[in-house]
Amino acid sequence: MDFKFSEEHEEFRKKVREFGKKEFTKQRIRDSDINEKYPDELRELTYKNGLVSYDDPWKVLISIEELCSIDPGLGISVTIPYFGAEVIMLFGSDHLKEKYLSRINSGKAIMGLAVTEPSGGSDVAGASTRAEKKDGHYVVNGSKMFISNGNLADFFITLVRTSSKEAKRHHGLSVLVVDTNSKGFSANKLTGKLGVRSTTTSEILFENLEVPEENLVGEEGKGFYYIMTFFNISRIFVAAQGIGVAQGAFDRAMDLVKSRGEEYSSREEVQFALAEMATRIKATRLMTYEAASHLFSYEPIPSLTSMAKQYAGETAVFVTEKALEIAGIDGIDSDLERFFRDAKILEIWEGTSEIEKLIIARNMLKGEKP
Amino acid sequence: MSSEITEILRTSVMEFVNKNVPSGENGLEKSGITPDLRKKLGEQGFLNLKLPAEAGGTGMDAESYIAVLEEFAKAEPSIAMEMFFLNSVAGRVLSHFEDGIELLKRAGRGEISFMTAIPSEFSRISSHSTETTITSDVPIAAGGSSDFLLMTDQSGRTLLVKDKINVRKIQKPLGFRAITWGGVETKNSQYEDLGKGKLEEIFLKQVNLEITAMALGIAEGAIEKTLEYTKVRKVFNTPLKDFGPVAAAVTNMKGEIDLVKHSLDSERREENSEVLRHASLELALNSARTSVQYHGGYGYFESFGIEKFYRDAMAMKMIFGGLKPRELLYRKIYGSDSGRI
Structure with missing residues (x-):
């Protein structure tokens, strides 16, 4: 058992941190948050500096963690353009990899994952967006909700129903790559989010949109399993977001406590709060790294991944709330209030905490040990 | 006051909110509590519930007053907070001063509003006062508008700043977004000394x-x-x-x-x-x-x-x-x- 990152990874972490501290300026953070503006120039800069590369998933995790500790909104914004890439990597044809992933890897395109529908966030198998085969195309009709990169993405990994309604829910789903410049595609940006306001969230609509047959990912009818496999990967990165948010809030709370002098920092209520925050962050980090090390060596443990994701979300919320309690009224217009607003989504997206708990429990009931 | 009357008050709050307070996408947090809405609140008698009688107050009992606050908070917490600042805070400190009574009367009618510097153990207030004027920098204040300011100075005295104040408005504060939040600057402003620790005492105990x-x-x-x-x-x-x-x-x-x-x-x-x-x-x-x-x-x-x-x-x-x-x-x-x- 070795709890150390390699020298290369430690160097990389340092590089990411320095980049974030330099480029995530107060002005950029504020502008993106208040005006709900996606920082595209920062995305390009992050890409050019080689901070998000799928050659090494540990580096992706480190980037997310470090950048989110500086600012969660911007940190997620610059690491989310690749959202869903693993679906093509794992299940896509060589044609799809060449056509789409090469554009992503060169920083020229943004992608997204379109799974959630207006009627059911957690119920992936209940997807009702339909795709029917016709003259060498799939014709897609339906809508998706709360889609990240909705107004930005060049293409979406889209979950569609290809079988009849009578077929078993899970078995009737497939995944298509949908170009957003296709006729019949439209996106409505949803504004007024509580947090992560620099990311773009949209409702997207498909109206008789034609998708070439070769844009089918893998096999027809296996979409549900592909998406579930993807979530088992992406949840690790959400856990990394949680570590970053919690660590960033903790660092700021610690600075505040120290700045108030020894009389304040020696108060045991304050020390207990700091201890609880620190302990949760450490536990989240260890759990996430363990889950990631299984996943990145192709031996994923879904229950452990779910534990990491659920605990990381709760830790981010817990730590940001505690940090604001420490800040008191001074926190009303501070970095910490933004961290607090940004934290809550981590308990909701990529599988709510409730869904994660069901995954954990069902695996334990099958005989898995924690 | 009987619980029946309290229930009537609760109903009238809900009716007022449904009729006068914007909701949904362009809700109250976007518009803020406008002078017009404040005036309506005043006309309906919601702003002077606990003010002393000489300031036009209704002399409402505690049970009914807290029921009204609760009911407003259920729908629009910002309105409850502005009512609280006026009735529970300003009403308590200003009712002993002639000028204060006048200000409370007008505020109770919704004609003017004010800001309160939230007492904090840690915010650094810088202030310099002569006998009649004060120059100060208050980190965080909240309330309706900048007609006047209740604040604590460096030595812990509660002051009523009577001149217009300069508010560095926070664009999107964490909470209670329909009221104004900001840092406040006063420069050679007229003030009245209301006594040591008044504001803090209210926030902490009363x-x-x-x-x-x-x-x-x-x-x-x-x-x-x-x-x-x-x-x-x-x-x-x-x-x-x-x-x-x-x-x-x-x-x-x-x-x-x-x-x-x-x-x-x-x-x-x-x-x-x-x-x-x-x-x-x-x-x-x-x-x-x-x-x-x-x-x-x-x-x-x-x-x-x-x-x-x-x-x-x-x-x-x-x-x-x-x-x-x-x-x-x-x-x-x-x-x-x-x-x-």
């Missing part, structure tokens, strides 16, 4: 029940919407309410709300006010967080009217929580100073 009422209102607002939503929102073709953990979490919150509400309605409320203050602040945050969670993606958007409860509940805890009020609670329970080595 408004526990009002704080409880507002926090309770936030908790109720959040959980009532969650109860309704979980009945109709289906996941896996099943209403959310039919999932055990959801039902447990929401009903637990509802149970805690009922307990606090019962205590607040009880004649022993004053006796338990420190406990109620802390319990309700915790309850508001827990309820609002639970509400956002069960509203899922929809609850994360301002237009749904849920996430504001979470922000406001957190802001309540930041304004009215903290170590000093907690020490008062320890003292209450132990009967002597405790919790400090």
Whole structure:
């Protein structure tokens, strides 16, 4: 058992941190948050500096963690353009990899994952967006909700129903790559989010949109399993977001406590709060790294991944709330209030905490040990 | 006042909100409490509920006043907070001064409003005063507008700054967004000295029940919407309410709300006010967080009217929580100073 990152990874972490501290300026953070503006120039800069590369998933995790500790909104914004890439990597044809992933890897395109529908966030198998085969195309009709990169993405990994309604829910789903410049595609940006306001969230609509047959990912009818496999990967990165948010809030709370002098920092209520925050962050980090090390060596443990994701979300919320309690009224217009607003989504997206708990429990009931 | 009259008051608050307060995407947080809305609040008699009679106050009893605060907080916490600043804070400190009575009269009619610098152990107020004027820099103040300011100076004295003040407005504060938040600057402004520690004393000791009422209102607002939503929102073709953990979490919150509400309605409320203050602040945050969670993606958007409860509940805890009020609670329970080595 070795709890150390390699020298290369430690160097990389340092590089990411320095980049974030330099480029995530107060002005950029504020502008993106208040005006709900996606920082595209920062995305390009992050890409050019080689901070998000799928050659090494540990580096992706480190980037997310470090950048989110500086600012969660911007940190997620610059690491989310690749959202869903693993679906093509794992299940896509060589044609799809060449056509789409090469554009992503060169920083020229943004992608997204379109799974959630207006009627059911957690119920992936209940997807009702339909795709029917016709003259060498799939014709897609339906809508998706709360889609990240909705107004930005060049293409979406889209979950569609290809079988009849009578077929078993899970078995009737497939995944298509949908170009957003296709006729019949439209996106409505949803504004007024509580947090992560620099990311773009949209409702997207498909109206008789034609998708070439070769844009089918893998096999027809296996979409549900592909998406579930993807979530088992992406949840690790959400856990990394949680570590970053919690660590960033903790660092700021610690600075505040120290700045108030020894009389304040020696108060045991304050020390207990700091201890609880620190302990949760450490536990989240260890759990996430363990889950990631299984996943990145192709031996994923879904229950452990779910534990990491659920605990990381709760830790981010817990730590940001505690940090604001420490800040008191001074926190009303501070970095910490933004961290607090940004934290809550981590308990909701990529599988709510409730869904994660069901995954954990069902695996334990099958005989898995924690 | 009978509970029947209190119920009538609650109904009239809801009717007022439904008729006059914008909701949805372009809700009150976008428009803020406008002079027009303030005037309507004044005309309906909501702004002078607890002001002294000589300032035009209605002489309302505590039970009814906290019921009105609770009801406004359930719908629009910002309105409750502005009413609180006027009736519970300004009403207490200004009623002993002739000028103060005049200002309260006008504020009670909704003609003017003011800001209050929130007392804080840690915010650094810089101030310099001569006998008649003050130059100061107050980190955080909140309220209606910059007609006048209640503040504590460096030496802990409560001042009424009577000149127009300069507010560095916070664009998107964490909570209570329909009222103005900002840092405040005064330069050679006229002021009246209201005495040592007045403002802090009020925030720490005299408004526990009002704080409880507002926090309770936030908790109720959040959980009532969650109860309704979980009945109709289906996941896996099943209403959310039919999932055990959801039902447990929401009903637990509802149970805690009922307990606090019962205590607040009880004649022993004053006796338990420190406990109620802390319990309700915790309850508001827990309820609002639970509400956002069960509203899922929809609850994360301002237009749904849920996430504001979470922000406001957190802001309540930041304004009215903290170590000093907690020490008062320890003292209450132990009967002597405790919790400090």
